[in-house]
Amino acid sequence: xxxxxxxxxxxxxxxxxxxxxxxxxxxxxxxxxxxxxxxxxxxxxxxxxxxxxxxxxxxxxxxxxxxxxxxxxxxxxxxxxxxxxxxxxxxxxxxxxxxxxxxxxxxxxxxxxxxxxxxxxxxxxxxxx
Amino acid sequence: xxxxxxxxxxxxxxxxxxxxxxxxxxxxxxxxxxxxxxxxxxxxxxxxxxxxxxxxxxxxxxxxxxxxxxxxxxxxxxxxxxxxxxxxxxxxxxxxxxxxxxxxxxxxxxxxxxxxxxxxxxxxxxxxxxxxxxxxxxxxxxxxxxxxxxxxxxxxxxxxxxxxxxxxxxxxxxxxxxxxxxxxxxxxxxxxxxxxxxxxxxxxxxxxxxxxx
Numbered sequence: 001x002x003x004x005x006x007x008x009x010x011x012x013x014x015x016x017x018x019x020x021x022x023x024x025x026x027x028x029x030x031x032x033x034x035x036x037x038x039x040x041x042x043x044x045x046x047x048x049x050x051x052x053x054x055x056x057x058x059x060x061x062x063x064x065x066x067x068x069x070x071x072x073x074x075x076x077x078x079x080x081x082x083x084x085x086x087x088x089x090x091x092x093x094x095x096x097x098x099x100x101x102x103x104x105x106x107x108x109x110x111x112x113x114x115x116x117x118x119x120x121x122x123x124x125x126x127x128x129x
Numbered sequence: 130x131x132x133x134x135x136x137x138x139x140x141x142x143x144x145x146x147x148x149x150x151x152x153x154x155x156x157x158x159x160x161x162x163x164x165x166x167x168x169x170x171x172x173x174x175x176x177x178x179x180x181x182x183x184x185x186x187x188x189x190x191x192x193x194x195x196x197x198x199x200x201x202x203x204x205x206x207x208x209x210x211x212x213x214x215x216x217x218x219x220x221x222x223x224x225x226x227x228x229x230x231x232x233x234x235x236x237x238x239x240x241x242x243x244x245x246x247x248x249x250x251x252x253x254x255x256x257x258x259x260x261x262x263x264x265x266x267x268x269x270x271x272x273x274x275x276x277x278x279x280x281x282x283x284x285x286x287x288x289x290x291x292x293x294x295x296x297x298x299x300x301x302x303x304x305x306x307x308x309x310x311x312x313x314x315x316x317x318x319x320x321x322x323x324x325x326x327x328x329x330x331x332x333x334x335x336x337x338x339x340x341x342x
Contacts (some may be wrong), residue, residue: 017230018270024238024263028256060274089274111267114260 003128005030007053012036012043012069013087014061022056022087025114029121030128040064044072047079054125059088059095067102074103083124087112139166196297208290212283219276219283221324230269237262 009031011022019036026034035050037043041064043057055073059066066086073079083105088095091109099107105124108116122128142165146158237259244252323329329337 013270015270015273017227017234017266020231020234021263021266021270024234024241025260028241028260028263089271111264111271113264 003126004053005128006033007031007125008033008035008051009054009056010035010037010043010046010050010052012038012040012055012057012061012066014038014058018058022117025117028114029118040066040069040072043069047073047082048076052082054121055082055084056087057084059086059090059099067099070099070102070104085120085124087117199293199297204290204294208287208294212287212290216280216283217324219280223273223276224325226269226272230266233262234266 009026011019011026011034013019013022013036016038019038023034023036026032035046035052037046039061040057043055044064046052047055055069057066057069064072066088070084070086073082073084084103085106085108086099086104087108087110089110096107106120108120118129139162142162146162150158240255241259244255247255
């Protein structure tokens with residue numbers, strides 16, 4: 001099934017600069033419908049009223065972390081199927097394991113490049129090149 | 130009191146010796162009195178007690194010296210001046226790198242907006258270049274997080290210094306502050322870069338320079 005590049009993508013990060021970087025990289029990959037949230041609770045509110053095809057979230061945020069957001073998403077019947085990519089500087093194996101156990105679709109360690117972002121996106125939503 | 134009891138016993142014994150022998154006393158009798166005196170002390174202070182008292186005394190001296198040394202470090206100054214200053218400097222680093230990163234990205238986005246005006250091959254190459262620029266800008270997020278960690282550690286140190294000040298009371302603030310240097314050296318002038326709040330801008334520098342004319 002072809003990937004719809006017009007899908008809504010939600011990016012979540014408390015660093016405005018990082019949101020801008022990811023938005024630009026997504027734009028270069030052909031994804032222009034990108035919304036931004038600066039923490040997990042804001043993201044959850046947006047997810048509950050919007051229609052998103054992909055979540056790309058940082059881990060280290062306050063008051064709700066990316067991991068908590070992931071758990072909330074996976075516990076919600078409507079949001080559960082949305083692919084969730086964690087983009088974080090937390091690179092310890094216990095972090096990756098915790099994210100996997102919580103239901104993460106893929107995991108990107110910062111700093112990352114456009115190719116890594118594309119590869120991980122293809123692995124969770126399918127080939128869009 | 131035990132000590133008065135010992136004195137009385139000793140006095141009675143000396144009186145008895147004086148009665149029996151007058152003012153001339155044999156050495157073995159003196160030895161007997163001394164032995165009796167030492168025996169009478171058993172139960173009051175023994176060698177172990179003396180050793181313990183000496184240890185406690187040296188411990189007290191050690192604590193006193195440590196307290197004086199901590200006071201000389203002026204922990205209040207460390208907390209209020211050095212740590213606060215270091216935190217401000219780190220915040221300034223985060224602020225300036227963020228501003229610089231945004232400037233770089235503004236330029237990259239501007240370049241990218243020109244791609245529709247170019248032929249396809251050039252546009253593709255330019256997009257590759259701007260992608261590299263965006264990727265490189267992720268350094269700001271990483272350095273920001275690292276600096277935040279350092280600030281958190283400084284706060285932890287600040288908390289511990291504060292506990293130290295509370296534990297030792299006001300004594301720690303009694304040490305004399307560093308005397309102001311009468312003569313300013315070249316090294317004293319090296320304090321930059323200034324924090325934005327305390328820095329003069331170019332217009333102020335120009336005005337200052339002009340005031341010498």
